[in-house]
Amino acid sequence: MDSNSLLLFFNQKQPRRIRVIENILTGRKTVSTLFWGMRYGILDQLGMFKSLDLNEDHDSLKQLLGLNLLKPTFKNQYLLTQTGLLEQNKIRANYYAPKSLNANFQYNVKRFRARFLLIVQIISEFSFHNVKYYPLQIDFKDAMMVKRWFHTYKHHQLIPKIKHLIESLLNQLPTQVAWQMASTFVGHDEAGQTYLQQSLALKKSVFEIKMMNFDLFCAMIHLIIKDNDPMMMGILNGLKRNLASDSAIKTFQLSEQESLDMVEKKRHIKMSTVQEHILEVAICTPKHKFPFHHFLNHQMMNRLASTYSGAIDDWDYRSLNGHSIDFFYFRLYQIFRSKL
Structure with a gap:
């Protein structure tokens, strides 16, 4: 960069x-x-x-x-x-300040972007009654989803609804930012601009342009959810996600019911992997949704609280020497305190 x-x-x-x-x-x-x-x-x-x-x-x-x-x-x-x-x-x-990136915690923004760009292209060509064009190349499953979605809704006021959705977003944006979003779209007799072309036009770095575009598609997701139109919500089908891996989530869910030793046996993974999975879920989950006290009992919490204060980044695990607390619990406590 x-x-x-x-x-x-x-x-x-x-x-x-x-x-x-x-x-x-x-x-x-x-x-x-x-x-x-x-x-x-x-x-x-x-x-x-x-x-x-x-x-x-x-x-x-x-x-x-x-x-x-x-x-x-x-x-x-x-x-x-x-x-x-x-x-x-x-x-x-003078730098673009992202405002909507929290959508990235819940949805696969890259796949949404690919779907939405293809949808705009298809609808644009459809509005001109043109069937001879080269569609954007995206993941096969997402392309099939877009095809099914389009054929389901193409006679249900689809063109004005997509137009309204795009305009609703663009009207909220400064002129240059709105242009960046609009010039990304591919349509009838419109090839769309590359990130490099946009960066030259706006006199911004390619990195900033990419960040801006990613954030704007996050904003589009928020707008779709806010409007809650079943047709538009269909674009998000299958895109909801957790930042934590599926394997980590499985380990964590089992750990809520079993001891970590039992999780190790049932999941056929090492204890270090069990602990890493739980830490991964703790990091990627809002504090109020993660049961920190299930893993950090009252006595351990008190011992850690009495040992550590000040800047979390400066804490040294070696300060626990003699307390027989595994690094896993030290790191989990750091995550807990980070989310206060």
Whole structure:
């Protein structure tokens, strides 16, 4: 990513690793990545990009260090300098600020985007009575879903409803942002613009344009849910998800009924994997929906609370030396405190 975009991910008080940022953005869901993504406050950006140019990222990092906008701390972590903070504020003043990324916690936004772009193309060509065109290539299952959905509703005021949905979103947006969204669509005699073309037109980086577009499709999901029109809700069929893996969810559900030793036997996995699965679900679940006290009893909570205070990132597991508390419970308590 470009240096301006990268700078926005850093903080003056919390040392951060570029590898965690890259892993979050590209959707690599190790427990360590999820934990630190939560601590950095960027978990809602999980999997926003298919890939990143790691060479470009590291060139940008070198540039930021050379300009004294970032400074190294330890273990490949970096902090904003005072100069970096001032520069970050300047960048942020003109940078797109995502507002709807929380939809990424509940829905597969990439698949929704692919479906919606194909729907717009089909409806556009349908409105011109054109059947000879090359449809956008998307995942086969999603393409079949769109085909069934279109044939079900094409004679049920589909064109004005889609038009109203798109206009409802665009009318809420600044002119340049609305143009970016609209120019993404492919339709009759309209090829749509690439991210690069949009970035040149708006004089913004490709990274910022991609983030903007992802957020706008998140906003579209929110709008569909708010309107609660059965026809439009059908576009979301099969896209609801949990950020935690299916395997982790199965382990967690069994752990609510059985001891961890029994879960290990019944799931035929190592204890370390059982614990990682539970931590993954704890990170990806709202605090009020995760039973922390099922795993952290009152005595353990008191012991951890008396040992740790202050900045969670600075806690050291070795401070528990002599208390016979497994690292799993230490990390789970960090997650619990992070969600307060």
